[in-house]
Amino acid sequence: MTPDEFRRAGHAVVDWIADYWATLERRPVTSPDPPGALAAALPAGPTEHGEPVDAVLADLDALVAPRLTHWQHPGFFGYFPANTSGPSVLGDLVSSGLGVQGMLWATGPAATELETAMLDWLADLLDLPKRFRSTGSGGGVIQDSASSATLVATLAALHRAGGGRWRRAGVDRRYRVYASTQAHSSVEKAALIAGLGEQGVRPVEVDPETLAMDPAALRAAIEADLAAGEVPALVVATIGTTSTTAVDPLPEIGAICAEHGVWLHVDAAYAGAAAVCPELRWSHAGLEYADSYCFDPHKWLLTGFDCDAFWVADRASLIEALTVLPEYLRNAASESGAVIDYRDWQVPLGRRFRALKLWFVLRWYGVEGLRTHIRTGVALADRFADRVRADERFELAAAHPFSLVCFRLQAGDEASARLLARVNATGRVHLTQTRVSGRYTLRLAVGSPFTTQTHVDEAWELLSAAADEE
């Protein structure tokens, strides 16, 4: 494809996306088709001769789009949001066009330096502790997701707990990881990957009211393990748990980690973005104890998936855990020690130029625009929660400090499950479920820049009407 062919086809694809966004609201949020519908409609193998882009766009409309779950739909309230925005798509488009593979500073000086700068900008924006800035001994890096951030934090923690021994001999002691029963499943997955097994994870009880980690239970678990000859390596605390956005008490947890020399990783995947607003920074109190921290601009900060922002207070411990240097990657810049080679900060070797989408987003919206986005989400969630609170058929299942509201029918689990199925079947909204203290609970997560008061009100009307059928 020549540059001029690309120019013509590129305009058509941009128009396709603009039209998709403009008409998104009219589509059902999820597809009614059963599994296999798209697979059955595709040819069995690749075509012998090339086809024009128009043919592919026609099939995109006819075959693909009707079988999507539309994450950018204003009625998508499932999981946590994974919202993109125009400037993010444009920054990513530049990245695709440049096709830079920034594994080393030398293979993409601007890709590396812009990423370091964007992570410092984000640290400013969230008012993170100074120790995470690249100007000191810390620094930030983009990971694909909070799962990968948890994994690299686990590896750095094992390296610190094991001294040189972990790199040399691997997991030859019973290293232990602690997280609350409400922590994300990626903590267990990271422990499995790192060779600790399911037995390597200690689920720590939570306060039954707040659903936040109980520091006394954490202390007891660590001390019992120490007494049994096990090696406490890592505590993962959460700001905004996946189930209900509970906030673990970092000041108490951090003091326990400091006392026992255990690595503290703070997972703020969704709720970290809230710290853009000064009035929501209470959730980050105690973060100065953390050895590492992450949040996902791709969840609630208008940056397309994948973009997890991960910081360490001591970058040397991360790099020492992960570096492997073959001859074919040696270069003068790396050997000077004056540059960052981000390949040593992550699991894969290669990496895209993802800082561009952050740069486009931060510049297009500015601090002001990002704060407005977060405040809008919180206000919409508050409005929805007020409706729930005012209706005696319903109850709130947890506090809603950010933009997620957890609620259920007073009539019990089965009624709540039927309610969810009924509103999702309308195709107008999409909500998901969790269990809170064992009880079936619906989750409504606000995040899309396309979502307005009208959409949240419609969600409530649909829920209220569906509850009438109980």
Next chain:
Amino acid sequence: MTPDEFRRAGHAVVDWIADYWATLERRPVTSPDPPGALAAALPAGPTEHGEPVDAVLADLDALVAPRLTHWQHPGFFGYFPANTSGPSVLGDLVSSGLGVQGMLWATGPAATELETAMLDWLADLLDLPKRFRSTGSGGGVIQDSASSATLVATLAALHRAGGGRWRRAGVDRRYRVYASTQAHSSVEKAALIAGLGEQGVRPVEVDPETLAMDPAALRAAIEADLAAGEVPALVVATIGTTSTTAVDPLPEIGAICAEHGVWLHVDAAYAGAAAVCPELRWSHAGLEYADSYCFDPHKWLLTGFDCDAFWVADRASLIEALTVLPEYLRNAASESGAVIDYRDWQVPLGRRFRALKLWFVLRWYGVEGLRTHIRTGVALADRFADRVRADERFELAAAHPFSLVCFRLQAGDEASARLLARVNATGRVHLTQTRVSGRYTLRLAVGSPFTTQTHVDEAWELLSAAADEE
């Protein structure tokens, strides 16, 4: 940003990329600026008020582009190629615009089914063994890179070697991984991540002529470890090593793995794409022994980074190793058992809709176009190798079955290192180095669709002129 604002700005960004590609040849391949040049030119923090896209594009031109290593430049011959193409960029643009997060079938039915179909199409295109097709017990998935493919293969291998024990108790035995001394550094990195330590990796000697793994040495290593009570878990064989594109003898290696029940992963990250051409499929002989296989369409098959295609013969073993299912991800489709949830095939939870770029590439080029691309690369490498062979100051350092040529000056390591520095300093080409049997060796890797005979001839002229200065 409204859809119409996106439309206008999107056209401008598409034009920017088309212009970048059209003028790429006039830019120096690498930046002459020292570390810190971009960092110093950026503001210290984010702007309070939003800025227009034009302002960002102006800085892209003034600040970023001059500090890039231009991987798509026709004179870029470093590492292995990581080439994109117009259709790949367009497919990725659609993915960014849709913003679908396909962790589960339910969160992106079309994203999941198109990915399964594209991996089956690729298996057809490369004539891979039937056992890798999704229609049987196997199947394919897109990983970010071959590093991550090696990691998940390592985890599946540990799960198989350990039975239920590995998931439960982790690395509580001395599991061992085998790969040739020429294997990619990601084998060691995966072993570190998986908790095996550096001691967990057994480097297997190669034939000094072909640089391919010596099967007798592999057998001896496995048998010695078994005798010592260690647990051979994984052999990684390479089709096209990073240093010189050596091809390990799969039929002999596979038989040894089968005899001892050891998982065989085949890493064809770069050279796998060659199997698009029937006359290059000799390199894949013996692949029917493999438990898993990967190659990178993002290297030599015109698909932008990141896109590693990874297959397993028995998908259940991979899923059982990696699955973790919290309540908030439960859904009817998953519970029906009728769908693939790709989150269980990879390290992270979330995932982009990367199958779109493969779909655009496979349809735009067709089988015919992809074969032409591979054959062009091989022919250009042959042409360059002929020049080297015909010049008595130079020598070839290894065979060149694909599109990488390894060569050096007869005058020795220091002269070869000076030669590399001199040609790279011209800014017209970029080559990298390796060591072959201890000797400093230059690598010229062809892969860009923009690279023609003229560029390869220019590279030779520059090298020849630089050699005159020795």
